[in-house]
Amino acid sequence: MTIPEAFEDQEIFVTGASGFVGKALIEKLLRSCPKLGRIYVLMRPKKGHTIEERLQLQWETRLYERLRREQPDARSKLVAIAGDVEQLGLGIGNADLERLRNVNIVYHSAASVRFDDALSTAILLNTRGTHELVKLALEWPKLKAFVHVSTTYSNPGVLEVEERVYPPLADWRTTIKLAETYDTEILDIFNLKYGNFQPNTYTFTKSLAEQVVNEYRDRLPIFIFRPSIVVSTIEEPMPGWADNFNGPTGLLVACGVGILRSQNCDPNIVADFVPADIVARTLITSVYKFMGESKTRAKDSDLYVVNCATANISPITMGEVIEIGKTFIRKNPFEKTLWLPGGGMTTCPVLHFVRFCTMHLLMAIVVDTLLRLYNEKPFLIKLQRRIFAAFSALQVFAMTEWHFQNDNFRALHDVVPVNEVSTFGFMQHANINYTEFFQHGIRGAKEFLLKESPESSSAARIRVKIFYVLDFLCRGIVYSFLLRLIFRFLVRLW
DSSP states (O other): OOHHHHTTTOEEEEESTTSHHHHHHHHHHHHHOTTOOEEEEEEOOBTTBOHHHHHHHHHTSGGGHHHHHHOGGGGGGEEEEEOOTTSGGGGOOHHHHHHGGGOOEEEEOOOOOOTTOOHHHHIIIIIIHHHHHHHHHTTOTTOOEEEEEOOTTSSTTOSEEOSSOOOOSSOHHHHHHHHHHSOHHHHHHTHHHHTTTOSOHHHHHHHHHHHHHHHTTTTSOEEEEEEOEEESOSSSSSTTOOSSOTTHHHHHHHHHTTOOOEEEOOTTOEEOEEEHHHHHHHHHHHHHHHHHTTTTSOTTSOOOEEEEOOTTTSOEEHHHHHHHHHHHHHHSOOTTOOSOSOOEEESOHHHHHHHIIIIIIHHHHHHHHHHHHTTOOOOHHHHHHHHHHHHHHTHHHHSOOOEEOOHHHHHHHHTSOGGGHHHHOOGGGTTOOHHHHHHHHHHHIIIIISOOOSSOOHHHHHHHHHHHHHHHHHHHHHHHHHHHHHHHHHHHHO
16 A cells, blocks of 8 residues: 555645744645545644635745645645643634544644743643543544654753653653642742753743653554654755744844854754654655554554654764854854854853853944944844844753654655655655755745845945944954953053
8 A cells, every 4th residue: 555545535634834844744644645535733823823724824835835836725624623732622622623523643743942931831732632632542542653752852961862752750640730730930939940951941841741641652643753853854845934033043144143152052962853854755655554564563562663764774973963053154144144154163161151241232232332332123133132142942952962863764765655755754864965855944034034035135235244344353352352351461460
């Protein structure tokens, strides 16, 4: 049976459909499995838009352009379901629950990926939300596969991460009860102690969600899919597509516009990135493999876990990422550049703090002062405060290298029929050209995130040349001042 045939007439329920992974997955399912039944997507009204309006707006984005051109009737297979992962029963009404009884496949990718969320918020979204969906799925008699989308960083204390569930950091039932009982401030006081000193609430609550899934493995056809850091697409539906600033995309954009000059990061760390379209493909092939093996799988077998990680297939260091970005951005700069694109990494926190004060805060004060003089709204100091907070939350990830075992992930390529490798395979991209990949990623950031033309205007290129001269002059003045201070200090000593 081919992969499209396996998905023929199947009804699929997707949470997190408006997220990065959810969008890529839905587009790939509709385009590559055209005979599937329906895709139900859980959505809530937002920013004055109803769920139908939100779904239509998503359908009209560039991501779905190829799908709209090749299969214009595919929109009719998308059905919005009103609900909220943070609510009990996911907030789904009785009529919609009845429609979902025929669901065959579940993709649970909804989660709060903010590392600075309050503990109670993260618990209700990431842990209780998983439990609520699991309880609903128990009532769906035709269910064949339930995919819980987790993260390879759900156990950050383990540096050699295997494709298995690790011992719990806390009891998930007790943790949910605490979030339902106590207010946010009280839980935040005990956050580090209760969370076993996890780096953030995201990894802690995703780890607990895996415990929920593991407990129901005997009652549901369920497994865990763990992507690493999801980045822009490598091939389809177009190279370079992204819808957020997470991971290296945000890093390169911040360096590119000149507001990030220093990072407290180890440049020799091998980073683990996986393109969004590879995640979408393997989410589909993992279900294909799981359903195909359902009859031979023992009831008491361990939970099936897939580490969707690529560092041991196509390694690249953080230092190499930054160098590729700096080289290309200076040739193809952003229109909103505020200073010369650049920046550097250091493992010394003291040096980083000095750089942050001199290169980040000082520049922010100057720019915001000029904006006030021109009666414009200042923004850079506030933005630098947010950057500092964000990088503080990511500190452990910037200084630690994990190794993810991925035998189950690699095996997904082997189950793809030979004539479908170009559509659902991924090992053909093993020898990825990272220079070309991140160039597409930067063009994608310009087009999809900053709403600029993928190619720079002549004004942007001239502006960068001016900034290059100003940067050289400013560095000369600062270094001359420092040398003068050192000279005076030495003269006094003598």
